Amino acid sequence: MKRKTVSKILRSTAFSCLACLICGIMGTGTGIPTRAATTQAELEALIQQNKEDIKDLEDKIAATEGDIADNEEKQGYYYSKLLLEQESIDLLNNKLYVKEGEIAEKELEIAGVETVIAETEKQIEEKKAEIVRLDAQNKDNIYRFGQIIRTMYINNTDDVINVIAGSADFYDIFVKTEMMQSASEMNYEFMQQLLDDIHQLEEDQAQLEKDVEQLEKDKADLEQQKKDLEAEWTLLDEEKAYANQLAAQYTSEYNNITSKISNLESLKDQYNYEISVSMSEIEAYEKEIDEIIRRAQLAASNSVVYDNGEWQWPLDPKFTLITTYFGYDPWRGGNHGAIDVGNGGINGANIYAMKGGEVIVAKTTYTPGYDYGMYVVIDHGNGYQSLYAHCSAIYVTVGQMVNKGDTIAAVGSTGWSTGPHLHFEIRKDGSRVDPLQYVAVP
Numbered sequence: 001m002k003r004k005t006v007s008k009i010l011r012s013t014a015f016s017c018l019a020c021l022i023c024g025i026m027g028t029g030t031g032i033p034t035r036a037a038t039t040q041a042e043l044e045a046l047i048q049q050n051k052e053d054i055k056d057l058e059d060k061i062a063a064t065e066g067d068i069a070d071n072e073e074k075q076g077y078y079y080s081k082l083l084l085e086q087e088s089i090d091l092l093n094n095k096l097y098v099k100e101g102e103i104a105e106k107e108l109e110i111a112g113v114e115t116v117i118a119e120t121e122k123q124i125e126e127k128k129a130e131i132v133r134l135d136a137q138n139k140d141n142i143y144r145f146g147q148i149i150r151t152m153y154i155n156n157t158d159d160v161i162n163v164i165a166g167s168a169d170f171y172d173i174f175v176k177t178e179m180m181q182s183a184s185e186m187n188y189e190f191m192q193q194l195l196d197d198i199h200q201l202e203e204d205q206a207q208l209e210k211d212v213e214q215l216e217k218d219k220a221d222l223e224q225q226k227k228d229l230e231a232e233w234t235l236l237d238e239e240k241a242y243a244n245q246l247a248a249q250y251t252s253e254y255n256n257i258t259s260k261i262s263n264l265e266s267l268k269d270q271y272n273y274e275i276s277v278s279m280s281e282i283e284a285y286e287k288e289i290d291e292i293i294r295r296a297q298l299a300a301s302n303s304v305v306y307d308n309g310e311w312q313w314p315l316d317p318k319f320t321l322i323t324t325y326f327g328y329d330p331w332r333g334g335n336h337g338a339i340d341v342g343n344g345g346i347n348g349a350n351i352y353a354m355k356g357g358e359v360i361v362a363k364t365t366y367t368p369g370y371d372y373g374m375y376v377v378i379d380h381g382n383g384y385q386s387l388y389a390h391c392s393a394i395y396v397t398v399g400q401m402v403n404k405g406d407t408i409a410a411v412g413s414t415g416w417s418t419g420p421h422l423h424f425e426i427r428k429d430g431s432r433v434d435p436l437q438y439v440a441v442p
């Protein structure tokens with residue numbers, strides 16, 4: 001932003017009513033420097049410069065707002081991605097929890113099977129011990145029968161000798177020999193019972209060993225299932241780690257963009273502040289111009305004799321549609337120091353001097369979108385001036401004397417105007433007054 005000397009003086013001063021420069025809001029600021037040496041042309045150049053600055057700043061604000069919108073879109077994108085990842089992490093946590101429960105259950109099943117195996121093996125050991133015990137008892141019995149046989153042999157019993165000679169082992173003797181059966185029927189039955197018991201125990205042992213084999217298979221199946229569950233758990237845990245990594249990445253992107261937006265907002269605030277400063281300056285310059293006009297009018301009033309007749313409506317009688325009255329106007333958020341007339345077909349219509357006097361402003365250069373556009377000010381003497389704004393053409397020049405009813409300009413829509421209309425003011429001693437107190441609507 002370019003800086004003028006006067007800007008520096010004004011920057012430290014508070015102003016109000018910055019927004020409505022055209023329609024006569026009276027600034028209530030204080031400490032506006034009086035610059036008697038500055039001409040109206042110089043002040044207008046300063047105003048022009050400030051308006052250009054404001055336009056530049058407005059362009060910068062628009063660009064910054066575009067950047068902010070772009071970044072907010074990105075921010076929204078990363079935020080939704082982050083939410084999705086967080087949902088996915090929650091879901092994975094639930095799945096991991098369920099899987100851990102399944103693994104614990106499987107471990108319990110395995111422990112149950114191991115208990116049964118241990119119990120069964122204990123039973124096998126008991127059967128084995130019992131077999132050993134019965135076998136010993138049997139052998140003891142055999143020994144004792146051997147003694148009996150020996151005694152019989154010593155007593156020379158032929159039968160016995162023959163039996164022993166033709167037998168493969170002692171069991172055959174006990175089991176098959178009729179002589180022995182008759183010799184000791186009781187003992188044979190006891191022996192037979194022992195052998196049956198041993199055989200039964202051996203069968204039991206074999207069955208238990210089969211059971212253990214089956215249980216070991218069951219246990220191996222369960223352990224495989226547990227391994228599978230653990231592998232599933234590991235996959236879920238890896239998935240969760242990846243989701244966490246993505247979430248961290250999205251959070252970081254989101255934070256970066258948030259910080260960018262914050263910087264852009266600060267920049268925008270700075271531009272807006274600079275605009276408010278420029279607008280304050282413009283207001284101050286315009287007050288100075290008003291003062292110059294007032295002084296010119298005072299100087300003129302001393303040397304010119306004016307027409308003392310009634311004020312005339314500044315347009316043809318068919319143009320009387322008042323679109324804005326003098327006074328507070330909510331649309332502008334401030335006071336309207338003029339009357340606006342805006343009939344259809346008014347564009348290019350003649351504007352007449354409301355009273356005779358000297359033309360003190362006949363402005364034909366202007367900035368589109370700002371202020372009065374092309375306008376005329378006539379000094380009528382005795383502290384009165386009239387102003388005609390937004391013209392499409394100016395027919396008078398500064399210093400020219402005009403009579404009441406002379407055509408001075410044509411209606412237009414130059415400057416800060418939304419459509420063809422005449423904005424006209426009456427000033428008394430430099431202040432805007434209600435024109436309808438001086439001129440009747442035809």
Ligand SMILES: [Zn+2]
Pocket residue numbers: 023324336338339340423424
């Ligand atoms: Zn107006």
